[in-house]
Amino acid sequence: MATAAPEPGEAVEHAGRRAAYLVGGKRLEAGTAAFAEAIAAAHAAHQRPRCLCLVGGVEMYVARLAGLGDGYVVKRMPDTGSHHAPDCTSYEPPPEVSGLGQVLRSAITEDPVTGETTLKLDFAMLKVAGRSKMPTAGSDSDSVASSGTKLSLRGLLHYLWDQAELTRWQPGFAGKRTWGTVRRHLLQAAENKIARGDALRARLFIPEVFAVDQRDAINARRMSQWSQAIAPPGKPQHLMLLIAEVKEIVPARYGFKALVKHVPDQAFALDEKLYRRLGRRFEPALALWGAADDIHMVMIATFSVAAAGIPTIVELSLMPVTRQWLPVEDASEKQLVEKLVGDGRSFIKGLRYNLGAANALASATLTDCEGAAPLLFILPIGVEDDWRYLQVSEPLAPVWLWHPSSEAMPPLPQAACLRTVGACQHADSKRTPKNALLANK
Structure with a gap:
């Protein structure tokens, strides 16, 4: 390639x-x-x-x-x-243990003949006057199509993150995953993807790494791309897609504004209604971002561009990520991912796509064990019957379970280099089956 x-x-x-x-x-x-x-x-x-x-x-x-x-x-x-x-670069966990299984072949259709992938979106890519969209408080995810037939904004971000292999981690990646790397991989992932009849790559704006001595050239390239979103009089206005790291979302002289990293010269406007809903809908993600200095906040948004060149956000979703740009949903996932990275493990981070919080999700899949790749599940508060919860996914691989509300994190399955040849076994064989590495029946 x-x-x-x-x-x-x-x-x-x-x-x-x-x-x-x-x-x-x-x-x-x-x-x-x-x-x-x-x-x-x-x-x-x-x-x-x-x-x-x-x-x-x-x-x-x-x-x-x-x-x-x-x-x-x-x-x-x-x-x-x-x-x-599991250690192959083409490996990915079984789709039924992540949100990918819900949207494959319905919202995501790949054609091996042409190499193109068609994406069905449940959010608009044309501006509707006087309308800013945000999910109501209490919904599990933004713009979710519960049938899985279309991708929400969050679902699209998760899909691109997966396709860009930014959910994968190996010890050799330490210190090498910068914003420039993230941007490059996302843009490559968007190639040959078609959404609403247009090439996704052409509508996708991801800020390039900012450098003061290249300010004018960077701004010129940005405005050249944004020009396609300026509507001619009397015609529909095409929206752009933004993926960027949020710096802050604050009141402006008029309304509110989002400042993103690597775009120091231009804020993104948003109206008060969208701002208020943002605080309600993404309260857990914003709380995690505010409490942990090593968390980045990634935003995906649709935005329009006025004739004067001012961008205005129409719809958005947020995704907290670690310093390694690995997505996490909450403090428990953050703790698990930090443990895996700190222990030098190789793994794939699971993503929810359109799935709601009540659905089972493998938070990570280990790719450095012998045999089948173990699936790591964090069970939410209130779940008492482990296997009834996991029955949705029917995992065929060994399963590790953690109840963070009632116990410390159990020992993780050992990596192949630390074990003798044989079946993948839990480091502490005396623990109860609830916390042991389980082979699903």
Whole structure:
């Protein structure tokens, strides 16, 4: 896959060993010149490479990424992420243990022939005069379509975060995941995604790393992109999508404004109604952000641009993330993620997409254990029957459970390098089954 040059301030993540594929009858490692030539030829010949993470391989397909220098990339076949080895870069947890399972094939449709993914959105990308949308207080998530047939704003943010592999963590990533890296991966993830008939990438604004000596050039590129959201007289106004780190949301001289990092010269306006609903709807996320100095707050929003160049937010959602840009829902998830990172573990952070808070969600999946990848569940207050709660997901892998309201965090499943060869077992075999690493029946 061809890639663009890194931006100033951007780190480059390395995922360890290179993936190997069977392409045209030859075993090739990703990232080599021979591999790039082989997958280009495979695309032209409509051939399917095989990922060699397991004996016999797992079928893949080649997609052309026109937005990345006419490069090519090997991608998973739809719904096959859990078929790969846990330590493979193509592995993803079973969709039924995250919010992804609810929206696959309905809100998210991937075409292996064209390499394009069509996204169905439940929020507007055209401005409706006099209307600012925000979920009512007490709803589980913003703009949620409970049937899963369309992506809410939060669902779209979670999807892009997953596609950008920003939910993955390995010890080698430490110190390398900067905003420049986050931006680059998100933009690549948006390539070949179609939403409401348009290319998602063209409508997506993610602030580039700000540098004082490049201020004029950065502002010019921003206004060039925003120009498509300025409505000609008498015509509908297209909305842009913003993904950025929030600096603060405060009263302005007139109304309210959101200040985002790396855009020091321009605030985003929002009206009082939206501001008031924001405080009610996202109270837990805002409380976590306010209480922990090492939490970043990521915002996804639709916004319009006035003829004078002033952006106004129409609809938004918020997502707290750790200093490693790993999403967390609450203090318990933050504690778990910090433990995993501190212990040097490799894992994939689970995301809720459109799912409500009452639905079971694997907070993380460990990818450094032998055999099946253990699923880590944090059980909410009030849940007494572990398996009745987890029955929604029907996990096929070992399961670790934690009741943070009534116990300290149980020992985590040991990494392969710390254990003898054999079945993945809990470090403390004398604990009760409630807190042990459980093999689902």
